[in-house]
Amino acid sequence: MADFFLQALVQVGTPSVLLLILIGVLFGIIGGSIPGFTVTMAILVVFPFTFAMDPVSGVSLMVGVFVGGYSGGIVSGVMLGIPGTPSSITTVYDGYPMAQRGEPGRALGIGVAASFIGTLISVAVLVYFGPLLASFSMNFRPWEITALILFALTLVAGLSHGALLKGLLAAALGLLITTVGYDRNSNLRFDFGFDALGAGFEMLPVMIGIFAFSQLMGNLEKLRDDPQSAKGANTNVAIPYSLILRDMASQKLNTLRSSLIGSLIGALPGTGGTVANFVSYDQAKKFSRHPERFGTGIPDGIVASEASNSAVAGGAFVPTLALGIPGDLPMAIMMGVLILHGITPGPLMFEQNPVLVGAIYASLLIGAVVMVVCQLLLVRWFAKISLIPQQVLVPVVLMLCAIGSYALNNNLFDVWVLFAFGILGYLLWKASVPLTPLILGVVLGENLERQLFRALELDSSWLTFLTRPLSALFLSMAIASVIFSLYQNRKIQRHQDDGAKSRNA
């Protein structure tokens, strides 16, 4: 592997790829720092620009966006008190009070340093556990892969904020979208007489349509309902380097713990940066000798939040690369990038494309260094950019989405697919349907059908899914995840009922 890593480093180390990583990191930070824009949106906007690139360049650019995006949320979190991304919500708890106290540079510096260390630790986790998991999953046959995909989908649907039924519905709908067009046996399905539907839907316009339209229109509605949410801030920031070094020296254990929590949670399907953020903040508070000071603007809270959400980047790559199962929404789109470049993530990727795997490691490492330099040197400008109003941003992003979808195949049909799925995504969002299971269904649908039928062609009995130990284990875990989320929903409902009763009393 070391040889391949060196080969990858040579490829990633060329000026053009380094420039792409720099552009990716800058765009990621900008995307992450604009409230409501999110890392996922930044990845979707950059995605079309990778079509004409070779796999290493395309993946390096996307990894740059990924690393920058997870660290970008801190800028608006600290300066405006609004998390730039959901994965930096707890950064606001201590970052904003510290900035309000007149130390925005210190808050930003601590956050950036914690992000940097978090990313490095998560890369170490990826380098160690990625190949281990891949070699273990080499023994998986179609029954196990089918069961594993079902487990991932039920887990993601179950984590949909108390909307299990809608989460499962969304996942099934996502899988159904992939059945349009010719299947593996060259049989045509659901074309409704349109020749263009014969090839099925391209993954990119479907994903962009579902996610981008609902997100952008949602931002506009939020602005309409609460015009005060767009506020200004003082963007004059000076970074006190020596103080930050002292702060970080006193946070060694917290940084390590939060980074490991972030890496671990990132590797679990359906969780991502937001969950990592809250869990590590909670753990830092529990381990602290002064828990009562959390939320008042102390370094501990910023470190816990930023180290964990940045560590998700490396952790989330583990199941994506080793199993072909993306952990969260940004990773699902990242998997789309790899598929578009003709690379199928999964256990064989480590054998068939070791240089590309090495390139991902190298890009993550270089991206982390570039991120820390950019953040510290340009933080004042990022703070200014985070004030760009949504009214300007929305039309620009919509235009980029349209052009990106067109550029995929030089085909206007894809722009209409984007529009149709934009309407679908918006309506589903209005009906409070979680969109992550839907997108994950779109990404995993083709593989699920292929593996299911391969299993049935090898052995036509459905019972084999239950007689093979690993397959049975994954299916039991899928059922357990549904039961657990039913229990959680019940608990949430009881809390809501109690709250309503006490309000009425």
Next chain:
Amino acid sequence: MLTLTKDRALALSMLVMSGILLVETRDISPPTSWQPYGSALFPQILLGIIGALSLLLLLRTFWVPSADRKTRPDRPRRSLTSWIKHNSTVLSLFGLFALYALLLPLIGYLPATLTFLVTSLALLLGIDTRRKWIINLAVSCTLAPLVYVIFRFGLNVWLP
């Protein structure tokens, strides 16, 4: 009186969709002699699941009030016309995007993109001050050619 809540509308539309598609699966070619199951099986399983989940969701709406009703019981129910009025900006933006997709092949990338950007920025920013017009035109006239140059010369992608 029964009202059409979001959940009911979702469940009913999903039920109708799964019914129509289930009928449509009859047109899919049957399995050949070497296939244990045909190409219709997978979509049929999914449509069955969607139908069952939608039915559950529909039934659930009769005994569990929606979370929205519980947390905001005082919020008035909107009629379709007032909903359209309330969401006029978002709906107009959808309309402008459809127009953009129509215009792209007809008048080409640059005029279509400039039209889309100027009109949608005017819709969202407003046109009541000179400053807003300057921002509108500066963003539109910079971004449209810039994206063209990046795609055409940087990435060798032809735009319409």
